[in-house]
Amino acid sequence: MKQNILITGGAGFIGSNLADKLLELSHNVIVIDNLSSGSKKNLDKRIKFYKMDICDAKIVKVFAKENIDIVFHLAAQINVRDSVKDPIADAKTNILGSLNILENCRNFNVKKVIFSSSGGTIYGDAKIIPTSENSPEIPESPYGIAKLSVEKYLNYYFKSFGLNFVVLRLANVYGPRQNPKGEAGVVAIFTDKMLAKKEVVINGSGGQTRDYVFVDDVVLACKMAMESSKTGIFNVGTGVETDVNFIFSEIKKSTNSECKEIHGPENIGELQRSCLDFSKIKTTFSWQPKYDFKSGLAKTINWFKKKI
Template identity: 55%
Template sequence: MNILVTGGAGFIGSHVVDSYIELGHNVIVVDNLSSGSLENLNPKAKFYHLDIRDDKVEEIFKSEKIDIVNHHAAQMDVRKSVEDPIYDADVNIIGSLKLLQFSIKYGVKKFIFASTGGAIYGEQDYFPADEEHPTRPLSPYGVAKLTVEKYLYFYKEVHGLNYVILRYANIYGPRQNPHGEAGVVAIFTSKMLKGEQPIINGDGFQTRDYTYVGDVVKANLLALNYDKSDVFNIGTGIETDVNTLFRKLKELTGANCDEVHGPPKPGEQRRSVISYEKVYRTLGWKPEISLDEGLKLTVEFFKNKFAERSR
């Protein structure tokens, strides 16, 4: 199949591209490299250095005869969305709408959408949250993701476009960008290996559902062959607080840093953890990499990367 992966040079998207290529699919990548990197890009993928909002993207749909769109390109920084909701909406809503319009126009069979299980539910009523939990996003980023989910329902009902929505927990692993505000595992690991001091926001007891990127890739593989339209949480159902994460990473990196706390970030969610029961029941997906194993793999990746750069 001809599969278009937006954000295919990014952290999660590049791993998805690798797995699709391994299966023998023809993969086309669109990425503006704002957070992605050419070193993540699979050499067997056909690459277009474009923003998803660019009208030239239509030419790709026209010439590449796309069967499936896997949409990972996004403005993914929650705090940036709070500071500049208009920019966030332009990328995450308008950019997605353009892809949906082209999908209808050029006969795309399925649209796989990377949504958020962290930001979409807001402060949870129960733990872990399932897909029926009320959606009360506390950031423009979460609002935008929910908006695109609603548009997908519209495009299915009115235009017959099948979709699979994957609501991700807090994804971590090799290739995660340590330079943004998002991705605490990458940020802490990078600072620890460089001998710098990581800062824990607030008291550090805020929890997240940390899910390894390799497990997320498997969900994107299963989505290819699912013939219905649905929404699935992709997480572990396990809460881990930031203080615990800090200590695990400190031990793995051998860092000699203190546990330093800074001011809390305004509007930061206190607890976030999602249930994977539905996707297990429907597609047979479950997380297979434990947090300890995933952190070990991630630290090894960053160690190797820093060793290569210092040669």
């Protein structure tokens, strides 16, 4: 059934890949994005685009006009370090901006909200790895605290107003269209720099691990969450830890780079290990990652090469 689907942050990396999939499924796609990190170049001409911040009170006009069925809420201040420097600015966007979206969802009878949360920050320094949704939620940054806050608000809106929701706690997403100028996308940063024959600096020892999930697998999880009648919180990851030194060596090989392995100071307070258990989403939605790191990386590097 054709639906009117709003993606906040839809001009960004994950949002624009999701928008393409929804168009392929013949849905009407509406995007709200302030273009702080996204780009209109990422958007198909069939998409209805509003340049707008999620904190803007005028968002009510979009909801009033577009008769929205489903909302994918991806728009956020995404820089963990910026959240540490200015937690008030982070909360204004990531908590108050999200509430602005949720209030409009409630007032205009949106059927479901799918929220992109952060599996990499929600659990903090987890004792059990891979980490399941039952693990303690101990975020160690204002960014992670804000994401967890929105999850709690979603539960409130569900219990109080019947607004259905799915929270997807994403691992470290990588793939085509990731912004190499950001702070979180190590795959994009290293690939961009090596192809440009620039120096790459690894923070700390490079032994710190993350769970890297390819963007097409994340888009598939979003699609399944939308089409399911289930409500709840689900990890989206691969269950595999990959360290930064391995990423460096793989990208170096794939790009034929001659750059040297240089290590800089470690980021203070950076988690040493993070990896998600995806058993719950596999059982509930029959989702599992189709791409291992090497196959996802090959597609990512090919995209960056074409962009040069």
